[in-house]
Amino acid sequence: MHGLAVTTVEGIGSTKTRLHPVQERIAKSHGSQCGFCTPGIVMSMYTLIRNSPKPTMKQMETAFQGNLCRCTGYRAIIEGYRTFTEEWEQIQNEKRLNSGVCGMGDKCCKLQNATKSVNGSVGTNGVDGDGTSSNSETNGTNNFHYTADETLFNPSEFTPYHPSQEPIFPPELKLTDKYDKQYLIFKGTDVTWYRPTSLKKLLKLKSMHPDAKIVVGNTEVGVEIKFKHLTYPVIIQPVQVPELVRITKTQTGVKIGAAATLNDVEIFLRDQIKNQPDHKTRIFVAMVEMINWFAGKQIRSVGALGSNIMTGSPISDMIPILMAAKSELEVQNKDSGVRKVVLDNKFFVGYRKSIIKPDEILLSIHVPFSHEDQYFQAYKQARRREDDIAIVNAAVNVTFKPKSNIISNISFGFGGMSFKTVTAPKTEDKLRGMPWNKETLEVAYSYLLEDLPLDPGAPGGMIQYRRSLTLSLFFKAFLTISQKLEKCVPSIKLDQREVSGIRGFQGQELKSSQYFTVVPNTQEKTNVLQRPIVHMSAYKQASGEAVYCDDIPYQEGELYCSFILSAKPHANILKIDDSKALAMEGVYGFVSAKDISEKKNWWGTVVHDERVFYSDKVTAPGQIIGLIVAENQDIAQRAARKVRVEYQDLEPVVISIEEAIKHKSYFADPHRIIRKGDIDKVLTEASHVVQGECRMGGQEHFYLETQTCIVIPKPEDDEMEIFSSTQNPTEVSKLIAEVLGVQQNKIVTKVKRIGGGFGGKESKAAMIAVAMAVAAKKFNRPLRCMLDRDEDIIMTGARHPFLMKYKAAFDEIGKILGCDVELYSNCGYALDLSLSVLERAMTLFENSYRIPVVRVTGYPCKTNITSNTAFRGFGGPQGMFLVECMAQHIADYLNRDPVEISELNLYKEGDITHYNQKLTNCTLDKCWTECINSSDYYNRRKEVEKFNRENRYKKRGLSVIPTKYGIAFTAPFLNQGGALILVYTDGSVLLSHGGIEMGQGLHTKMIQVASRVLEIPVEKIHTSEISTDKVPNTSPTAASSGSDLNGMAVLEACKVIKERLKPYKEANPNDTWEQLVKKAYFDRISLSATGFYRTPDIGYNWETGEGNVYNYYTVGVACTEVEIDTLTGDHQVLRTDIVMDLGESLNPAIDIGQIEGAFMQGYGLFVLEEMVYSPKGETFTRGPGTYKIPGFADIPAEFNVSLLKGSSNPRAVYSSKVS
């Protein structure tokens, strides 16, 4: 940081002074949900507009390549920020010209009269009404009629952006390079860090310390230190050595200093591409294209090309290109001067080992110009297109005899096919002299397979796929180069259908629309119910002021905890040796099962089947064996790594569902069976039966805020205050009280907000809090811990993987007559919420289809992996996937469009589910029709068929899927909610309830409800935090019931207050709220009230099949079109249309945000995300490097969301439905 100025999100604006437009716009466009990613996204955008005040959409796309958000689905962020771009300004100008809109901009009355659409274009199917309001209120529900004249946000309300108002860069740093010229040495206890300023000094240092690590961007070394725990006592930073950062043009190409960043390389090469003849820069074009897919902008701004080579990763993106281009490297040591080496097949001599000697440094890379008869192509295939490592990458460099298709020379570079980047020498030899045609292609394939054998057990797996990718990528190069050759070699003619193999997928400009019912003009301005108001914390989230658990200030005497986790799937613990850890300075102690009685060493969310600390035996990796308490995080984590645990392996080790079936390893065998009718008879008598199986893998929650906890022991009465990032504060308090043997009223758990939960913090937060509470009691000191990402993944479990088997009977048109279904769920080592997850899968498996005869059996498999837990959908997605596979199977069998099968079997009003619940207010058919119409399904299906006929290697598919999701906890007692309202004499209101704000906008919706009942502006109502000493015995914020249960409780509490103020209102109809409150106070009327709600008519008897499992159903239908590259498996989602029935949405902006976010999370589940376990049950996918959640570029190019119009719901607060 020496000589640099650092600007953080707090430095650009604040709610206390003035928000910066990038902060304001993400908030106003509803692009911040839990807000944990928001500061990062704000700063990416801020950096972009500081560098280019009017960026293009393309620049914006690039700026966000390194940012991830788990909540929003990205659309809202892009919509808000596109208002900074050149394209946006052009559209506005055109709009003004075309419409004759006046200087009022978007406030112009001409635009006001049009139906709405957020992205500035005028919508066509907005939701209209007659504009009258009947405002009748019964049991908390309203019947409104609406007109459409609003948008989710209004860009004309944005503060204009003026680059001139930006804080100036410190002139001291701008005008002088004195800091850059300083030779710096920093000496720490373990590391000495040098920053030489000349090549001579650098070489001298390297000769004195041959083992010194040269660090440029630290993007590789940083990972080695953090995750592989490597230590480097001497570090040299070469970025002030001119020779190492210089990029120059030479007679024969470009010479790039080894420490030049990829960003600088890109800029220089782009300039060459612009200014040199096309044929000279073909290698540079390939490099620039590859750099676009290389990590994200942040990494490319600091990471160097030379470091990429020296890292020697077998999946490096740049080495295959440089190898195929036969680039020349200059290396140097202090004594022998410069040595030139070619980056060829002999350069790497082992895994990440090259021929460069320890005392040498890499000085520069020379990349040659290409020439007229030379062609160069490079490709990368990754799981996620942006910011992901390659599965396989390839570069092809071919030179032809002049004006012919005869290969005079060819060279390859392949990554991902060995322990190092490789060429294909046999293929190269064979192809020289051959013509560039299909026959040669066949020859090339067989030689490539020989050159690139891949051991069946090669690390990274996907052996067949990787082998086929090498051929596919070469084939792509073949097609592309053939197309270029067509111009000079007339004999070459490409079939037009084959051209589709050439085109890669590029980012497309987002189109979107959001339709919702808007409130009538007659609705009071202060009544914000059903309006798309901004999330109450969004501005604070955008400015970095929002406080998450780990932002809570340091407590006096606070210590840090680090966990020691089991490394084995099934083993006896022979010995735990903490001596080395305890010997470290700053370590206070080791806490383990010895610190707690055997009887108290248990916890669990439904049954107590988990140990607080495991001591004799472990049954999965990631179980807590103990924890180190130390002065700070660094010491605690280093000490934890020094605790040695000796194990004795045990058998069996059961990892997969198949192994569980083999060993009959179940929590219950089977857990439940739901039967309706005689399925054996139906299967025997039906004219058609299909049978099959399908499986779904796990899914990591990947909430951006990992599990965090602060435990503060109080001086008196064994009290403890807990701050936890939990979805379930009551359970945290309850379990701590049980384990410590104190009353629950002494343990107060508080939650302000959490940075995403998705179910992962429902039960698992307690695991950390309970262990820490034991430690806090032992040391009587406040303790803090925020799990690292890898710890979080290993310890806290994921979505349950399922194996599902079915037999389905149906008639000749595809009407389903019955099905027999078996669901096997991989629960992991403990029960946790697994039975409820399985029950939900069993009850929701039929999704939206009426199946008259059913047998569904659930098997909860007990395995030696981390205990899996709740995850958005809670078993629903797994079950629904089964029935969709079944429907697809039936459609294939009958040779019919799956859409026809779905339509035929779709539930109707009054139908009865297989667990005997009657469907009332069922709007599935309405959603279906609206989705089919708005997506223009039938016309687009014809277009898809045409596209597929015309394109050989790209294929499109279009699918329509309904969903029906049951709302309520399946455990009836949890269907209760509580609220506490405190009214102060200045008229301000403090609202508490039992629900956790995790980005879903719960507090905002609750304040909207309270504001509506009390008829006061939302500004007067505040929710500070959720705390077990305000509302007791709360249910977890889960099962999509947060706003239903708490909303009704809030409504009840507010009604009590309103009733008490009624006489004052009647006597003083013109009094303000504040005056009424004051009068009541002086009359000694209580201004606080509680509210309570229990969902009526709920509770299912699994034995008799009677009663209701769910309170109601949220339904919707989605239509998605996807294009697939059949050569590589790469794909792009072209368009998605979603229609959902959310009744009378409490807040359409929040609900649409939830729908979009959930869609992207579902996309991740089905397409991108993959939990990989070793045969020993360790989770391999432990962080963003290996586990890929969807990024900005993955959202549908067109993303349309509609909330079903004219719908209501008598069974929830103000006629809403949860999303």
Ligand SMILES: Cc1cc2nc3c(=O)[nH]c(=O)nc-3n(C[C@H](O)[C@H](O)[C@H](O)COP(=O)(O)OP(=O)(O)OC[C@H]3O[C@@H](n4cnc5c(N)ncnc54)[C@H](O)[C@@H]3O)c2cc1C
């Ligand atoms: C989030 C993320 C995404 C990534 N994505 C990609 C990707 O898409 N494709 C890809 O190929 N890589 C990727 N990487 C890997 C890494 O970013 C690149 O290898 C990058 O080029 C490393 O540059 P650096 O300057 O940060 O390396 P550093 O960490 O600073 O150094 C890396 C190594 O190079 C050595 N070194 C550096 N300069 C010299 C020199 N002059 N002489 C001798 N040795 C030297 C260092 O000693 C060290 O061993 C990614 C990394 C991260 C963290």
Ligand code: FES
């Ligand atoms: S708002 Fe982006 S991670 Fe939650």
